[in-house]
Amino acid sequence: MTTLAASATAPTYTGVLINGDWAEPRSGRTFDDLEPATGERLAAVAAGGTEDIDLAVGAALRAFRALPWARTNPTERGRVLYRVAQLVRERAEEFARLEAADVGKLLPDARSEVELSAALLEYYAGAANKVLGETYQAGPGKLAYTLKDPLGVVAAIVPWNYPLPLAVLKVAPALAMGNTVVLKPAEEAPLTALLLGQVALEAGLPPGVLNVVPGLGEEAGQALIDHRDVAMIAFTGSTEVGHKVMHAAAERIAKVELELGGKSPHLVFPDANLDDVTRHVATGLFKNAGQDCCAGSRVLVHRDAFDEVTSRLKAAAEAVKVGDPLRDEGVTMGPLISQRQRSRVHSYTTGALASGACLVTGGKELAEGFPEGSTFYAPTLFTDVRPEMKIYQEEVFGPVGVVVAFRNEEEAVQLANQVPYGLAAAVWTNDLSTAHRVAADIEAGMVWVNEYYAHVMEMPFGGFKQSGIGKDYSLHALDAYCQVKEVTIRL
16 A cells, blocks of 8 residues: 555555555556646556456456355445445545646536546446346247346456546446446546545445556556456547457457547538637637547538638637646646657647648647646647548547538538547537438437537447447446346246
8 A cells, every 4th residue: 555645636545456455566666647737746656567457357256256246236236336426526626636636637627527427426326226127928838038147347447538537437337237347547647546446445345346456558458458357348548549459359259348539520500600619619629638539629611601710719729728727827728648648749730730731820839938847738720631631530639620611511521421430520500400411411429519518428428430339328338238148938
């Protein structure tokens, strides 16, 4: 167990949580978790390795087989999850400050994400005893019915952009269905996942049912997806790593649930309310510094409104106040997560310029007036972008957007679908027929009309094409964490 000196953003535990006990990693190594707004160390966190993963999976498997968690009355499982939710609410400010510091979020955004996480725990707590099978009278004296059985050990691997809610999106439905979990948080932002493990124990979750092993992706993450006793891999992250997860799962026919990248479009028609367009598109571009799989980074605008929308978005980008969300007044956008991520984002900017795109604003790393080691980047817009360019096709995961003109509805849909991703999209029009036609034709798992980030947790969240497989949120998520068994009886 590693205990840090108390401070506003210091976690209590930074070791590995295996079978209900906090311990130093068997690897004997740690890694520095840095605050992106300052470049300073927040904590030295356990670098769990292959042996730690093996122990955690073993503990989860024993808990699944020997402990009564899977056979516990679903109502009681729901009560435990509800107690976890209560403790998250009681410690909401602690969670929010950890999340804000670890990722570089605005504190109000971090608080909203903690509230969402508690609400998700409550939602799946309530859903635990509402999973029903089917019955069928197969003939005289014969009855058939289905059972929904838990899978076993679920590997939950989550990214750094929304660490707490994305962890809860895996953990809560998996536990509600009676599975046990090994949670591997991102090394860039592991702190709230560790606190979640602590809170789960305090709420009465039995040892081994939830294990948390921080570590590096190439070691701990790889060991987890390769482990023979992992029945399912639930992963949120890049499409590149999603390919590796699918390959590892294919080796032993393990189940997968993948929420991957996106390159989401806004389709702005000339009758749209441009005040609403400007406000929501700017949010879609710069929320969380653009580090969002749903980021609306392709702004497709009818040529009649193109100049006006571009001008408005330029002004919105230049009005963004970039700074330390926890220390500077009036900040509306924080840093990128790391130096590596900032370099990656900047490489897309320089590549777009080299390909002939026109830089409207931004396009630079921000250093002057910011702490050495910080990772701030200017809100960035491009025009004169062609669909074959990387800046159009690939996920940048930073505050970078492109504005592209279209002539008619057919071309707008074609441009929207001309990428390998299909996560989210927005349609901006006051014509209901246009909205329905375009929403039906867009290849995306979620289409929002005259709004952005309109998702609610009672609806399924997930994409088409290379944006993933399966759904988070809603009751649909429970289907991923169970297997259906048929029982037929001759009476």
